[in-house]
Amino acid sequence: xxxxxxxxxxxxxxxxxxxxxxxxxxxxxxxxxxxxxxxxxxxxxxxxxxxxxxxxxxxxxxxxxxxxxxxxxxxxxxxxxxxxxxxxxxxxxxxxxxxxxxxxxxxxxxxxxxxxxxxxxxxxxxxxxxxxxxxxxxxxxxxxxxxxxxxxxxxxxxxxxxxxxxxxxxxxxxxxxxxxxxxxxxxxxxxxxxxxxxxxxxxxxxxxxxxxxxxxxxxxxxxxxxxxxxxxxxxxxxxxxxxxxxxxxxxxxxxxxxxxxxxxxxxxxxxxxxxxxxxxxxxxxxxxxxxxxxxxxxxxxxx
Amino acid sequence: xxxxxxxxxxxxxxxxxxxxxxxxxxxxxxxxxxxxxxxxxxxxxxxxxxxxxxxxxxxxxxxxxxxxxxxxxxxxxxxxxxxxxxxxxxxxxxxxxxxxxxxxxxxxxxxxxxxxxxxxxxxxxxxxxxxxxxxxxxxxxxxxxxxxxxxxxxxxxxxxxxxxxxxxxxxxxxxxxxxxxxxxxxxxxxxxxxxxxxxxxxxxxxxxxxxxxxxxxxxxxxxxxxxxxxxxxxxxxxxxxxxxxxxxxxxxxxxxxxxxxxxxxxxxxxxxxxxxxxxxxxxxxxxxxxxxxxxxxxxxxxxxxxxxx
Numbered sequence: 149x150x151x152x153x154x155x156x157x158x159x160x161x162x163x164x165x166x167x168x169x170x171x172x173x174x175x176x177x178x179x180x181x182x183x184x185x186x187x188x189x190x191x192x193x194x195x196x197x198x199x200x201x202x203x204x205x206x207x208x209x210x211x212x213x214x215x216x217x218x219x220x221x222x223x224x225x226x227x228x229x230x231x232x233x234x235x236x237x238x239x240x241x242x243x244x245x246x247x248x249x250x251x252x253x254x255x256x257x258x259x260x261x262x263x264x265x266x267x268x269x270x271x272x273x274x275x276x277x278x279x280x281x282x283x284x285x286x287x288x289x290x291x292x293x294x295x296x297x298x299x300x301x302x303x304x305x306x307x308x309x310x311x312x313x314x315x316x317x318x319x320x321x322x323x324x325x326x327x328x329x330x331x332x333x334x335x336x337x338x339x340x341x342x343x344x345x346x347x348x349x350x351x352x353x354x355x356x357x358x359x360x361x362x363x364x365x366x367x368x369x370x371x372x373x374x375x376x377x378x379x380x381x382x383x384x385x386x387x388x389x390x391x392x393x394x395x396x397x398x399x400x401x402x403x404x405x406x407x408x409x410x411x412x413x414x415x416x417x418x419x420x421x422x423x424x425x426x427x428x429x430x431x432x433x434x435x436x437x438x439x440x441x442x443x444x445x446x447x448x449x450x451x
Numbered sequence: 452x453x454x455x456x457x458x459x460x461x462x463x464x465x466x467x468x469x470x471x472x473x474x475x476x477x478x479x480x481x482x483x484x485x486x487x488x489x490x491x492x493x494x495x496x497x498x499x500x501x502x503x504x505x506x507x508x509x510x511x512x513x514x515x516x517x518x519x520x521x522x523x524x525x526x527x528x529x530x531x532x533x534x535x536x537x538x539x540x541x542x543x544x545x546x547x548x549x550x551x552x553x554x555x556x557x558x559x560x561x562x563x564x565x566x567x568x569x570x571x572x573x574x575x576x577x578x579x580x581x582x583x584x585x586x587x588x589x590x591x592x593x594x595x596x597x598x599x600x601x602x603x604x605x606x607x608x609x610x611x612x613x614x615x616x617x618x619x620x621x622x623x624x625x626x627x628x629x630x631x632x633x634x635x636x637x638x639x640x641x642x643x644x645x646x647x648x649x650x651x652x653x654x655x656x657x658x659x660x661x662x663x664x665x666x667x668x669x670x671x672x673x674x675x676x677x678x679x680x681x682x683x684x685x686x687x688x689x690x691x692x693x694x695x696x697x698x699x700x701x702x703x704x705x706x707x708x709x710x711x712x713x714x715x716x717x718x719x720x721x722x723x724x725x726x727x728x729x730x731x732x733x734x735x736x737x738x739x740x741x742x743x744x745x746x747x748x749x750x751x752x753x754x755x756x757x758x759x760x
Contacts, residue, residue: 292466295688295741299696300714300730307718307726308477384593391595391700392715404595411599411704415607425596432591 178369181445188441191434198431202250211241213248214399222417234419236409245401246423252402253428256317257383261375263321264382268328269364269371275329276336277359287333290326298323299385306394316395320385324378331374335367342366369446373439380435387428403428455749455756463742470734474727475517479510526728531720532713537728540713548702548709550620552694554629559636559690564683566637567644571679572671574649582641589638594697598631598704615706628705632697636690643686647679685748685755688741695733 182188206213210230217239225234225242233242275286302319309315339345340363348358387404389395396402403424410421501507508516520527526537570582605627606614618624651657652675660670699711706712710729717725749755 288462291462292469295462295466295738296470297692297695297730297733297737299699300733303714303718304474304477304726304730307721308480308723380591387593388595388700392703393719394715407596411595414599414603418603421596421599425592428596429588429592433587436587436591 178442178445182441185441185444187437188445191437191441194430195434195438198250198427198434199254202247202254205247206244206251209241209244209247211244213245213401214240216240222413224417225419233423234417236417236420237413242406242420242423246403246406246427249401249403249406249424250427250431252396252400253383253386253404254431256313256320256386256396256402257379259317260320260324260382260386261378263318264325264328264378265371265375267322268325269332269367271325272329272332273336273359273363273367276333277340277355277363279337279340283333287330290329293323294326299388302385302389303394306389311394311397313396313400316386316389320382324382324385328371328374328378331370332367335370336363339363339366373443373446376435376439376442380432383428383431452750452756456746459742459745463738466738467735470731471518471521472514474731475514478723478727521731526731527724529717529722529725531717531722531725537725540725541710541728541732544708544710544713547617547620547707548695548698548711551625551628551632551698551701551707551709552691554625555632555636555694555697556687556690558629558633559640559694560683562633563637563640564644564680566641568648568671568676570641571645571648571652579645583645586638586641589634594631594635595700595704597634598628598701601627601631602705615704617707624705628701628707631704632694632701635697636693639693640683640686640690643682644679647682648675651675651679681748681751684744684751686744687747688737688744691740691744692737695737 217235219239220229220231220235221239222237223231223235223239225232231241231243233246236242236245271286271290275283302316302323305319306312306315345358345362348362353361383403386395386402387407390402390404391408393408396405398405406424407421407428410417410419410424413420498507524538529535529537529540532540566582566586570579573579602614605612612626613624616624657670657674660674661667665673698709699715701707702709702711703715710733714726714729716722717729745755
């Protein structure tokens with residue numbers, strides 16, 4: 149590994165902080181590094197703005213998501229009558245639908261990631277902590293699932309059990325935990341050999357207590373990074389399913405569904421695809437920048 | 452190496468079994484029987500129908516029949532496309548999807564590889580930042596947004612290329628779908644190649660090659676590229692899976708008669724045998740290609756063999 153002087157200094161400071169004080173100072177150091185990353189901080193602000201407007205705008209906007217006005221079908225964006233993003237083929241206001249769709253897309257992204265997170269962390273920590281033959285068997289199972297085209301399986305599940313938004317949550321979460329479990333297992337193996345775990349074993353702590361008290365908190369760094377990258381992945385998967393008609397169903401809406409409806413009227417009403425696609429892309433950018441920023445902040449040796 | 456091959460096969464074979472089992476039991480778990488529509492059948496008629504489809508036999512025997520049929524490539528009749536068996540529909544759609552996928556893969560490898568190499572050789576210069584910004588955009592904007600925009604711009608505004616349709620695989624009809632399908636992979640491959648190149652460029656043997664006085668193009672072509680491009684072989688499997696998945700929406704958007712469109716139509720119409728058949732066939736295809744890509748990777752890079760234990 150080649151290290152520039154600055155990098156050496158950074159990791160040295162980190163190591164002494166980790167050794168000298170509680171783990172909080174490690175997180176504080178990471179937070180300071182993260183705050184210095186302008187792209188990542190900007191993304192945090194933009195994303196917060198999107199999230200807040202997604203919640204607030206549908207509550208206070210003069211138009212409801214299902215208010216159709218027959219005089220204004222496919223009206224282009226204008227400031228008259230509060231149709232800033234124009235209207236769709238049913239004369240419904242696009243702005244309120246885009247923000248309402250954002251609410252659903254973001255919620256699905258977060259919830260599916262939570263599902264994946266809980267399965268992946270539990271599974272990976274267990275495999276890494278128990279070790280031996282159990283670990284081998286559990287990880288072979290992950291390998292087996294890994295080599296499958298999982299999106300096809302989500303579609304299969306949705307086909308068999310009907311189109312249902314809760315099924316979409318569970319299906320996406322249930323297939324997206326694999327990488328998480330691999331990351332957590334690898335980290336667990338590293339942490340397990342540390343002295344503080346050995347001393348916990350020596351004073352007679354139970355295995356589950358060690359897992360909860362020492363292993364899981366210490367594997368959090370890479371998990372946090374992966375979570376910020378998994379949320380946008382899951383938002384795209386949901387949009388993809390909604391785009392082909394298997395995800396969110398009318399009268400609910402999501403960015404994927406709006407993009408799908410917009411792509412049918414590209415030449416007559418390009419704004420129908422422009423606004424949801426732009427918001428989706430901005431969200432993707434923000435999560436990616438935040439993920440990169442967190443990775444740099446939590447693992448300074450990497451760059 | 453033979454131990455590695457054995458180990459990988461020991462994963463691949465159970466995988467196929469898991470798929471077959473899971474798909475069979477999912478099919479049986481589906482709410483509603485296949486003959487619910489014909490509600491007022493005489494009990495004897497219903498009994499005969501059930502016998503004709505082996506539904507009266509014990510579950511394990513049904514499973515055995517299903518597996519032995521599937522091995523011979525028979526996934527039963529489609530429920531929606533009457534008079535077609537799933538195998539026939541796949542035979543119609545597969546050539547289209549394969550052509551699309553192969554071209555997209557080629558474009559992704561060439562464009563992504565070139566972009567990654569240029570970015571790495573000009574690290575932290577303007578062109579590097581430009582390429583990486585474009586790669587980020589390619590990853591952030593999903594193909595189902597890119598495809599309609601391409602169709603609008605090149606098809607409707609410029610009138611250079613057809614907006615949609617297959618037209619027996621004329622190249623004009625292929626350009627836009629292949630581009631839309633390849634772009635996300637171009638972005639990922641460019642990042643991958645750039646990362647690999649940067650790592651190799653810093654290694655000792657490259658310094659040695661430069662110290663010997665080799666011209667830079669020789670260093671890059673003879674030493675750097677050889678080891679920097681190896682990780683790409685390991686990415687072929689995932690890239691292929693990504694292209695196959697992307698192909699579903701691209702075929703839908705450009706109205707191409709490939710497997711993806713049948714698959715989505717089948718999923719929307721709850722055509723279980725069709726969806727099941729396509730999933731099993733695609734899964735086996737991906738597993739096989741993953742296996743080949745992993746084996747090639749391990750053959751090229753001994754470290755992979757050792758790490759895989």
